[in-house]
Amino acid sequence: MPEQKLTKEEFFRKLEEQIHEDFPDYELRRQEVTKSSNTVKNCLVVRDPSNEVAPSLRIDDYWSDYKDAVDYEAAEKRIFSQVKECITQAYLDSDKLGIARKAMDAMSNWREHLQCSLVIRDGNDRFLEDKPFKPFLDMAKIYYIAVDDLVEGHVSRITITNEHMASMGCTLDELDAAAMANTLKENPAEVASMSKVLSDLIGIPEEQFEAEFGAAELPMYVVTNRTKCDGAAVILYHDVLEKICDALHSDDFYLLPSSRHECICVPAGLDKDVDALRRMVHEVNMTQVPPEDLLSENVYYYERGQELQICGAGPELEEEPEEEFVPVM
Numbered sequence: 001m002p003e004q005k006l007t008k009e010e011f012f013r014k015l016e017e018q019i020h021e022d023f024p025d026y027e028l029r030r031q032e033v034t035k036s037s038n039t040v041k042n043c044l045v046v047r048d049p050s051n052e053v054a055p056s057l058r059i060d061d062y063w064s065d066y067k068d069a070v071d072y073e074a075a076e077k078r079i080f081s082q083v084k085e086c087i088t089q090a091y092l093d094s095d096k097l098g099i100a101r102k103a104m105d106a107m108s109n110w111r112e113h114l115q116c117s118l119v120i121r122d123g124n125d126r127f128l129e130d131k132p133f134k135p136f137l138d139m140a141k142i143y144y145i146a147v148d149d150l151v152e153g154h155v156s157r158i159t160i161t162n163e164h165m166a167s168m169g170c171t172l173d174e175l176d177a178a179a180m181a182n183t184l185k186e187n188p189a190e191v192a193s194m195s196k197v198l199s200d201l202i203g204i205p206e207e208q209f210e211a212e213f214g215a216a217e218l219p220m221y222v223v224t225n226r227t228k229c230d231g232a233a234v235i236l237y238h239d240v241l242e243k244i245c246d247a248l249h250s251d252d253f254y255l256l257p258s259s260r261h262e263c264i265c266v267p268a269g270l271d272k273d274v275d276a277l278r279r280m281v282h283e284v285n286m287t288q289v290p291p292e293d294l295l296s297e298n299v300y301y302y303e304r305g306q307e308l309q310i311c312g313a314g315p316e317l318e319e320e321p322e323e324e325f326v327p328v329m
Helices: 008-022 059-067 072-092 094-104 162-168 172-186 194-202 206-213 231-236 240-248 274-287
Strands: 027-034 040-047 056-058 114-120 134-136 139-146 157-159 189-193 221-225 252-259 262-267 300-303
Touching: 008 027, 008 040, 008 059, 008 072, 040 059, 056 059, 056 072, 059 072, 114 172, 114 231, 139 172, 162 172, 172 231, 189 231, 189 240, 221 231, 221 240, 231 240, 231 252, 231 262, 240 252, 240 262, 240 300, 252 274
Parallel strands: none
Antiparallel strands: 027 040, 040 056, 114 139, 134 139, 139 157, 189 221, 221 262, 252 262, 252 300
């Protein structure tokens, strides 16, 4: 008889039953977490009553792994084993739990761990409504406490809310200054040619890649950070846009936000059709980027010594007053 695949809810219930069996004294609480782009994710908090900090499992990720499997029974066993290991390691690693505890308690060490990232602003009202942020063009700069990973599947950052900021006793400007300083230090920018990125991906020398695919004829560069996570925020760094000009050997360029994690830059002197570039961004967003990683539907233009701007946007769209968008605490 063919194996019957579980529904999403059946899978979650069976996962909870397995955790109860492996950890009978632990408390479980399922919760929905609103991510960027108003995307709602299911998480499962697994609490040891003797600990004040609990790992939060991204159970939607486990469901995606299960539903795409060929052998559902084998997938169940593998996933349940991963979950057990995740929970076990989370509570064994007291040092890493200590970092999370400090971050979540009084935020007394926020100046050391605070960083920032960029998220989409349009249609992201539910996610942003309880968070302090600064507008940047059509995007929003948000803040988070960087927490060391426990194991794969554990939430590794705490996004700053208005309540957090109130407990920290700081202003938005103070929050922003600390976050920018730490982000610059912990996540330096990386600018690499598209041919370099792709050749590293497939494991051949860049020169061989360009010879075989003619990539040198299309000067495109990828800008991100050292960790490749939330790398689009490097366009906030004071010298990065000038460095991109240097890399492209051009005094101006177009910037395409491929996701929250990286941007693509092309010289403006190649008679590029901005509408075509905008359609490219839209197509990639619709087909390749998870909703929570969307950054913008726009194309941006930078000229050396000037400010980054939205292509085709008037000043009124670029210089919106912050008080209209920063939530009131």
